[in-house]
Amino acid sequence: MTEPSLEKQLNWLQKTLLACIMLGAVAVVLCGKVPAIGKKFMAQGSADLVSGDLYRLCEVDRFRESIEALPQAPTAPLEQSEILTLGDSFFNSSLQSNLFATVLATKSGYAVHNLADSDFFEPFSYPLAYLKAIGYQPDRRRILILESVERSSLERTSTFASAAGSAANSLNAVAFKLLKNNDVEYFFKNNLATHPAIKWVKNLRFDWFGSIDKAIGAYSLNPDMLFYQRDLDFAARPKPDPVLDRAADRVAELARTLRQRYNLELLFVVVPDKYSVYRDYLGKVKPYDRYIPRLVSRLRERGVPAVDLYSVYARFRREDRRPLYFAGDTHYTAVGKMVLVEECVREIANLNRRKQTAVEKPGAVRYRQP
Numbered sequence: 530m531t532e533p534s535l536e537k538q539l540n541w542l543q544k545t546l547l548a549c550i551m552l553g554a555v556a557v558v559l560c561g562k563v564p565a566i567g568k569k570f571m572a573q574g575s576a577d578l579v580s581g582d583l584y585r586l587c588e589v590d591r592f593r594e595s596i597e598a599l600p601q602a603p604t605a606p607l608e609q610s611e612i613l614t615l616g617d618s619f620f621n622s623s624l625q626s627n628l629f630a631t632v633l634a635t636k637s638g639y640a641v642h643n644l645a646d647s648d649f650f651e652p653f654s655y656p657l658a659y660l661k662a663i664g665y666q667p668d669r670r671r672i673l674i675l676e677s678v679e680r681s682s683l684e685r686t687s688t689f690a691s692a693a694g695s696a697a698n699s700l701n702a703v704a705f706k707l708l709k710n711n712d713v714e715y716f717f718k719n720n721l722a723t724h725p726a727i728k729w730v731k732n733l734r735f736d737w738f739g740s741i742d743k744a745i746g747a748y749s750l751n752p753d754m755l756f757y758q759r760d761l762d763f764a765a766r767p768k769p770d771p772v773l774d775r776a777a778d779r780v781a782e783l784a785r786t787l788r789q790r791y792n793l794e795l796l797f798v799v800v801p802d803k804y805s806v807y808r809d810y811l812g813k814v815k816p817y818d819r820y821i822p823r824l825v826s827r828l829r830e831r832g833v834p835a836v837d838l839y840s841v842y843a844r845f846r847r848e849d850r851r852p853l854y855f856a857g858d859t860h861y862t863a864v865g866k867m868v869l870v871e872e873c874v875r876e877i878a879n880l881n882r883r884k885q886t887a888v889e890k891p892g893a894v895r896y897r898q899p
Contacts, residue, residue, distance in 0.1 A: 579595075579596050579598045579624070580593055580594060580595070580596065580857065581593075581594055581596060581755070581855050581856070581857030581858025581859075581860075582857075582858050582859055582860075583744075583745060583755040583756075583757060583857050583858055583859060584755065584857035584858070586742050586744045586745060587731060587735075587741045587742040587744070587745050587755065588727075588728045588731045588732070588742075589731060589732055589735045589741060590732055591735070591750075591753060592748070592753055592754075592755050592856060592857040593857060594855060594856060594857050594858070596624050596625055596855060596858065597624070597625050598623060598624060599623040599624075599625070599626065599627055600623070601623050601627075601628055602627065602628070602631060604628065604630045604631060604634070604641055604642050604643045605630075605634065605640040605641055605642045606642065607642045607644075608668075609640050609642075610640045610641060610642035610671065611639045611640050611641070611671060611672070612630075612633070612634075612637075612639050612640070612641045612642070612671060612672045612673075612674065612877070613641075613642050613643075613644055613671055613672070613673045613674070613793070614629060614630045614633070614641060614642070614643045614644065614673075614674045614676070615643075615644040615645075615652060615653050615656060615659075615673060615674070615675050615676070616629070616653050616674075616675065616676030616677065616798070617651075617653050617676065617677060617678055617681070618678075618860065619676060619678060619800045619860060619861065620643065620645075620653075620676050621643070621645055622860050624855070624858070624860060624862075625855075625862055625863040626862075626863035626866055626867070628643055629643070629676075629866060629869070629870065630642065630643035631643075632866060632867065632870050633674075633870050633873060633874070636867075636870050636871065636874055637870075637873075637874045637877065639877075644659070644663075649662060649663075653675065653676065653677065653685070654685045654688045654689070655688055655689070655691050656673075656675060656689060656783070656787070657689070657690060657691065657783070657786060657787075657790075658691055660791055665791055667790070667791045667792035667793075668792075669792065670792050670793075670794065671792065671793055671794070672793070672794045672795075672796055672877060672880065673787060673793040673794065673795055673796070674796045674798060674873060675783075675795060675796070675797055675798065676798040676799075676800060677798075677799055677800070678799075678800050678802065678859075679760075679763065679799050679800060679801050679802040679805060679820065679821060680757075680759050680760055680762075680763040680802050682776075682799045682824075683768070683772070683776055686776040686779045686780055687779065689779060689780065689783040690779060690782055690783055690786065743758065744757070744758050745757070745758060746758035746759075746760065746761035746762070746804070747761060747804075747811055749807075749810035749811055751810075752810065752856070753856050754803075754807060754810055754854075754856045754857075755856065755857050756803060756804045756807075756808075756811075757802070757803070757804070757859050760802035760803060760804035760805070760859075761804055763802065764802070764804055764805065764808075764815075764817075764818070765815075768818060768820050768823075770823075773820075773823055773824050773827055774827060776824060776827075777824060777827035777828050777830075777831055777833075778831070780795075780797055780828055780831075780833055781828070781831040781832070781833050783795065784797075784832075784833045794834075794880060794884070795833060795834065796834045796835070796836070796873065796876055796877065796880065797828060797833055797834070797835040797836070798835070798836045798838065798869070798873070799821050799824065799825075799835075799836075799838065799839075800838060800861070800869070801821055801838055801839045801842060802859075803854040803859060805817055805820075805821070805839060806839070806842050806843070806846070806853060806854065807854065817839075819839075820839075821837060821838065821839035821840075822837050822839060822840055825837040834876055834879070834880050835876075836869070836872050836873060836876055838868075838869055838872065841868060841869075841872050842865070842868065845868055849864075851864045852864065852865075853865035853868065
């Protein structure tokens with residue numbers, strides 16, 4: 530074989546390899562961005578049982594749980610509702626129990642509607658813009674329970690009052706979908722071809738060196754529990770009193786606007802990060818800075834009803850050993866959800882007594898659908 534012909538073959542092999550890599554990259558991006566295609570090539574388990582989000586990040590078998598995922602039953606129609614719920618994944622999770630709104634309706638006897646819209650980017654961060662976008666009508670007095678997880682709550686208070694148009698929000702949603710690569714990375718790590726090898730390596734690293742995915746900030750082995758790095762980051766962040774004062778002022782302004790513009794009474798809920806509640810599992814760590822109780826105290830001083838769920842959970846832990854959060858997931862268990870539901874029922878009763886009126890029961894209410 531002559532040297533030129535060998536060089537041609539090497540060039541051909543090089544180009545072929547490069548083309549295969551490029552086609553593979555395109556396929557991974559396509560499958561990651563288009564779930565209908567990607568799910569055909571995913572390593573999937575039972576549709577009725579799921580593993581926790583933190584476990585899925587690290588895939589260390591020691592922390593694996595099989596959590597029942599209940600089908601999401603529709604909540605009460607908006608026009609018949611007395612209470613509205615709007616929140617992040619804590620309010621939209623049906624792990625081990627029904628949606629928060631459904632459990633609240635059963636416990637309280639009120640008609641509860643869960644506001645959620647996959648086409649609107651983070652409606653819980655932009656409640657005024659969202660209500661405007663759906664054409665919400667102030668046809669009757671209702672209570673709005675607005676929820677945020679602790680690690681995102683400070684940032685969200687700065688966007689609550691935004692009344693930006695739905696067009697700008699739609700652009701945010703499109704940009705998030707196209708530019709964020711979490712879905713592509715997830716498909717790459719969990720498809721049928723790569724997942725078994727990647728998972729084996731992850732478990733080997735943990736068993737030999739205690740090494741775990743960087744998204745996991747800490748873990749406990751007695752009992753087994755994973756903690757999200759973002760929770761630890763927020764816990765370490767200074768939260769001086771002036772910062773909390775400004776956050777409380779923004780929530781109070783939102784409450785006034787909701788009341789005047791939409792006839793909605795606000796009940797504000799911050800769900801503690803799991804690390805805030807169970808940091809003692811890690812031994813000697815910095816004490817909790819009492820961010821939630823400090824913020825709730827300021828909100829109540831400004832006349833905003835709010836749930837101090839951290840203190841409620843701390844009291845529960847002194848009296849009951851049932852877990853409030855899943856070991857391998859960031860979200861609360863059915864027990865943790867019910868504790869919040871019961872506290873909201875008490876706050877709703879207090880709010881109604883303070884207003885010297887009862888929430889109007891469902892009746893023939895004319896309402897223009899958004």
